[in-house]
Amino acid sequence: xxxxxxxxxxxxxxxxxxxxxxxxxxxxxxxxxxxxxxxxxxxxxxxxxxxxxxxxxxxxxxxxxxxxxxxxxxxxxxxxxxxxxxxxxxxxxxxxxxxxxxxxxxxxxxxxxxxxxxxxxxxxxxxxxxxxxxxxxxxxxxxxxxxxxxxxxxxxxxxxxxxxxxxxxxxxxxxxxxxxxxxxxxxxxxxxxxxxxxxxxxxxxxxxxxxxxxxxxxxxxxxxxxxxxxxxxxxxxxxxxxxxxxxxxxxxxxxxxxxxxxxxxxxxxxxxxxxx
Amino acid sequence: xxxxxxxxxxxxxxxxxxxxxxxxxxxxxxxxxxxxxxxxxxxxxxxxxxxxxxxxxxxxxxxxxxxxxxxxxxxxxxxxxxxxxxxxxxxxxxxxxxxxxxxxxxxxxxxxxxxxxxxxxxxxxxxxxxxxxxxxxxxxxxxxxxxxxxxxxxxxxxxxxxxxxxxxxxxxxxxxxxxxxxxxxxxxxxxxxxxxxxxxxxxxxxxxxxxxxxxxxxxxxxxxxxxxxxxxxxxxxxxxxxxxxxxxxxxxxxxxxxxxxxxxxxxxxxxxxxxxxxxxxxxxxxxxxxxxxxxxxxxxxxxxxxxxxxxxxxxxxxxxxxxxxxxxxxxxxxxxxxxxxxxxxxxxxx
Numbered sequence: 001x002x003x004x005x006x007x008x009x010x011x012x013x014x015x016x017x018x019x020x021x022x023x024x025x026x027x028x029x030x031x032x033x034x035x036x037x038x039x040x041x042x043x044x045x046x047x048x049x050x051x052x053x054x055x056x057x058x059x060x061x062x063x064x065x066x067x068x069x070x071x072x073x074x075x076x077x078x079x080x081x082x083x084x085x086x087x088x089x090x091x092x093x094x095x096x097x098x099x100x101x102x103x104x105x106x107x108x109x110x111x112x113x114x115x116x117x118x119x120x121x122x123x124x125x126x127x128x129x130x131x132x133x134x135x136x137x138x139x140x141x142x143x144x145x146x147x148x149x150x151x152x153x154x155x156x157x158x159x160x161x162x163x164x165x166x167x168x169x170x171x172x173x174x175x176x177x178x179x180x181x182x183x184x185x186x187x188x189x190x191x192x193x194x195x196x197x198x199x200x201x202x203x204x205x206x207x208x209x210x211x212x213x214x215x216x217x218x219x220x221x222x223x224x225x226x227x228x229x230x231x232x233x234x235x236x237x238x239x240x241x242x243x244x245x246x247x248x249x250x251x252x253x254x255x256x257x258x259x260x261x262x263x264x265x266x267x268x269x270x271x272x273x274x275x276x
Numbered sequence: 277x278x279x280x281x282x283x284x285x286x287x288x289x290x291x292x293x294x295x296x297x298x299x300x301x302x303x304x305x306x307x308x309x310x311x312x313x314x315x316x317x318x319x320x321x322x323x324x325x326x327x328x329x330x331x332x333x334x335x336x337x338x339x340x341x342x343x344x345x346x347x348x349x350x351x352x353x354x355x356x357x358x359x360x361x362x363x364x365x366x367x368x369x370x371x372x373x374x375x376x377x378x379x380x381x382x383x384x385x386x387x388x389x390x391x392x393x394x395x396x397x398x399x400x401x402x403x404x405x406x407x408x409x410x411x412x413x414x415x416x417x418x419x420x421x422x423x424x425x426x427x428x429x430x431x432x433x434x435x436x437x438x439x440x441x442x443x444x445x446x447x448x449x450x451x452x453x454x455x456x457x458x459x460x461x462x463x464x465x466x467x468x469x470x471x472x473x474x475x476x477x478x479x480x481x482x483x484x485x486x487x488x489x490x491x492x493x494x495x496x497x498x499x500x501x502x503x504x505x506x507x508x509x510x511x512x513x514x515x516x517x518x519x520x521x522x523x524x525x526x527x528x529x530x531x532x533x534x535x536x537x538x539x540x541x542x543x544x545x546x547x548x549x550x551x552x553x554x555x556x557x558x559x560x561x562x563x564x565x566x567x568x569x570x571x572x573x574x575x576x577x578x579x580x581x582x583x584x585x586x587x588x589x590x591x592x593x594x595x596x597x598x599x600x601x602x603x604x605x606x607x608x609x610x611x612x613x614x615x616x617x618x619x620x621x622x623x624x625x626x
Contacts, residue, residue, distance in 0.1 A: 050514050052433075074520025081514040089564040091294065098508055102520035108504035129283040132294045154519070 001026045001190065002047065002077075002158055006056030009046050010214075016042045018214040019056065024158070029184045029191040031201040033225075034211035035235055040194040041082065043211065044162050047192065048079040060158075074102035078151035079160040080144075083167070086135045092146045093131040096121055099153025118153055124187070125149035125179065141172025145179060152183070159183065161193035165200065173197075177204045202226045203249045210234055226250040301569045304562060308576040312360070315583035319356040320348060322591050350481070358480040358544065359586040359600070360579040361488045363551060365541035367578025368499055369534040370552030371559070371570060375506040376530040377437035383553035384538035386444040387531060391451035392422025393542040397472045398455050402462045411472070412487065412543045419539035422447060427531065434524050440531075475548035475601030477586050484544045491540040496575060498533055503567040506530070510565070548601050551578060554612050561615045581608070 002024040010016040016039045024030055032040045045051040046058060049065050057064045065073055078099075086095060099121060100114045122131050125145045130138065135146055144164060151159055161180065165173040181204055183189045195201045201208055202222040210217040210225060212234050218225060231239045231252065239252040321332050327344050335345040366384060373382040384390060396418025397411050427435070430443040459466050471478070505526050508516050516523050538552060559574040582600065589603040 045514075048514065048518055050517050070517075070522060071520035074518065077518075079514065079518035081512070081518075084515050085512055087510050087565045089566070093294075094566070095511075098511065098519060101504070101508060104504070106501065108501075129286060132291050150515075151518075 001061055002192070003059040004043070004046070004056065005059065007043075007046060007053050007058060008055035009042060009051055009053045015054070016214050017046070020214070020216060022209065022216060022219075024190060024192055026157075026190055027184075027188055029181070029204070029206045030193070030209060031205035031207075032192070032194045032209045032211060033196075033198055033201050033234075034217075038211040039214040040211055041162055044079075044160055044192070044194055048077070048081075048160050049073070050079075071102045074154060076156055077158045077160065078154040078156035080147050080151050080162065080164060082162040084147055088134070088136045090135050091132055092127060092135055092138070092149070093118065093122070095135055095146055096131070096149045096153050099150040102154060117155060121149045121152035124152050124183070139172070140168045141175050144168065144172070144176050148176075148179060148183075156189065158190045158192065161191065163194050163196060166196065173200070180204070198226060198231070199251045202251060203244070203247055223250050226252060228252075301563055305569065305573055305576070308573055308580065311580040312576050312583075315580040315587070316356060316360065319359065319583045319587040320352045322587050323347070323352055324590065324595055354482045354485050355477055355480045355586070356583055358484050358488060359477050359582045361485070361492045362477075362541040362545050362548065363555070363578035363580070363582030364492050364496065364575045365488070365537040366548060366551040366582075367555035367559075367574045368495055368571070369538035369541075370554075371556035371567075371574045372499065372502075372506065372530050372534040373552075374556055375567060376509060376527050376534070377441060378510060378512075379437060379441060380557065381553075382437075382441065384534065384542070385448065385553070386441055387535055387538075388422030388426045388444055388447050388451070389419040389535060389538040389542055390547050391448040391455070392425075393419035393539065394473065394547055395422075395451045395454050397543075397546075398458050398469055401469050401472065402458050402465045405465060405468060408468075412484075415472075415543035416539050419542055420535060422451060423531070423535040423539075427528075435527055471599060472546040474599040475542075475546035475604075476597075476599035477545055477589075478597055478599075480545065488540060488544055491537060495533060495537040499571050499575075502526075502530060502533075503571050506567040506571075546599075546601065548582075548604065550601065550605050550608065551582060554608050555581060558608075558612055558615055 004020055004022045007020045007022075008015060008018055016037075020039075020043070022043075032043060034040050042051065046053055049058075049070070052066070057066065059065070060068065060073060060077060065077075097110070097114075097118050100110060100117065103114065104110065122128055125148045127142065127145050127149055130142055130146065135143060138146060148164075159180075164176050164180065168176065177200060180191060180193070184191045193205075195204075202225075205222060207219060208222055208225040209219045210230065217234055218230060226241060227250075228239055228241055231237060237254050238256040239254050241250050241252045243249075244251050317332075321327065321329055325347055327335070327347065331344050332348060335342060335348045338345075369384045369389075370382070373384065373387065374380060376382075377386075393415035396414040400407055400411050400414050426440065426444045426447050429447065430436070430440040432439070459469065505521060508519055508521050509523070509526065511519075513523050516526075542548065555578045556570075556574050559570060559577050563569050563573045582604070585603045585607060586600045588607070589598045589600045592598070592603075
């Protein structure tokens with residue numbers, strides 16, 4: 001349903017994504033992984049039409065997203081950027097209610113239906129009890145759920161998430177990802193997200209797309225991606241892969257890489273020599 | 277179970293506080309409205325020529341041509357209304373610019389309105405003082421021209437607020453150099469320029485009011501329609517785009533409108549840029565940053581403040597009149613600092 005065709009994009013003369021071809025199927029839960037500067041966030045920004053392509057195009061339901069009415073797209077596609085900001089005195093409910101923007105006329109008047117959707121979005125994101133608090137007083141995990149509720153109020157079929165767990169403690173990360181998973185599983189919303197933590201990607205996605213130097217290096221199921229070979233080729237790190245039998249997914253621990261153990265001890269020896 | 281009960285209680289308390297906040301905001305709007313009326317009455321009643329309040333009312337209601345009526349109808353009322361409408365224009369312009377650029381330092385000065393209007397006015401007043409009556413239209417064109425120039429210079433695949441502000445500062449400095457050069461080359465004519473540079477309301481008549489009111493009312497209505505969009509812009513460009521807002525276009529409309537409002541005001545009363553910077557902040561500290569309340573509150577507070585300051589400017593050193601721009605800054609700045617230090621309990625920010 002969402003498709004990038006021969007997509008090239010970047011900032012100024014610097015081409016970050018080069019002739020990329022990617023199709024995202026309805027109901028999928030896709031995670032994009034890759035090293036720093038591989039073009040993960042840039043790709044997501046192109047999907048959310050925050051960055052115009054320099055070549056190729058992006059299609060939503062078969063039509064280019066740059067030729068469709070932006071409000072129509074906003075009813076199908078919602079985005080949660082990396083570190084969104086919010087004015088200090090907005091309540092959670094105020095924030096969520098802005099998700100109805102694509103459905104409102106030019107007067108901005110909200111009807112019964114809109115209020116019902118806001119109630120639904122708030123309870124789907126499990127923040128009923130927070131809805132009258134100020135967003136600025138929420139913890140990181142609660143805040144992220146409030147932003148998810150805003151996206152849900154758009155009643156989207158696709159949700160784009162740019163590193164939704166960055167800056168959160170491990171408990172909050174788990175909480176947010178579980179919520180995202182339930183949105184995919186129970187509501188059938190297609191999820192496309194960028195994650196840094198590959199173990200999380202392995203556990204929470206149906207398929208993984210690996211980017212390297214602005215191109216798709218590989219895509220497939222988590223068990224095909226999280227392997228010693230792929231991770232060494234993409235991240236230049238030696239890993240050992242295990243099977244998480246509880247959640248039926250692979251996980252890994254790093255054992256060496258760019259700066260492997262032998263080199264570290266060499267360095268220490270050098271330092272000792274210098275100190276002497 | 278216990279957890280749920282606590283959550284329910286908390287939710288109820290929160291709901292209560294939301295209701296209170298709404299009531300608080302509506303009360304503030306009401307108070308501001310009363311202040312507006314009060315300033316208007318004060319401004320019409322006080323002046324060099326003493327007229328008692330009953331005579332004021334009589335002069336307005338009865339149609340007979342007395343001296344009192346002459347003074348009130350032809351001198352004070354137009355001047356007061358010009359003050360009020362200028363206040364609305366400048367403060368609305370400021371509040372929109374601060375919202376659209378997400379920057380607390382944005383003001384009509386930053387998009388070149390002050391320097392553009394200033395240079396145009398100085399050229400007329402200094403180089404060809406015989407055409408002094410062209411000051412208003414020329415200042416208007418100068419102000420809009422400077423905005424267009426800045427917008428054009430800052431454009432690069434769209435408008436980035438930071439680049440716009442920097443371009444604004446640079447262009448203003450450039451035009452300011454022009455103003456200063458003219459003042460240096462024609463030192464004997466500086467006197468005629470001073471009133472324009474500080475902003476004054478002396479001898480403003482119905483003619484000026486008729487220039488002002490269409491823009492003010494038009495701007496006010498448009499601003500009301502854009503409150504929701506301003507709120508969404510505050511969530512950042514990415515979120516706003518995601519919500520189906522045409523960010524570039526909305527920003528252009530808002531900056532254009534702000535420029536138009538400020539240009540009108542500045543061309544009629546001179547460089548009162550300070551109003552546009554400080555009134556929105558004062559209001560935001562009192563009523564919060566939701567533009568649904570902020571826009572009407574700012575408009576009313578701007579009008580009330582300028583009318584009150586003008587009354588003060590006329591009365592305090594009678595018969596000498598102080599330019600309202602000076603009074604505005606001298607009274608406004610300390611009051612603003614008082615608010616900034618937390619002088620008024622911030623119910624809104626809680």
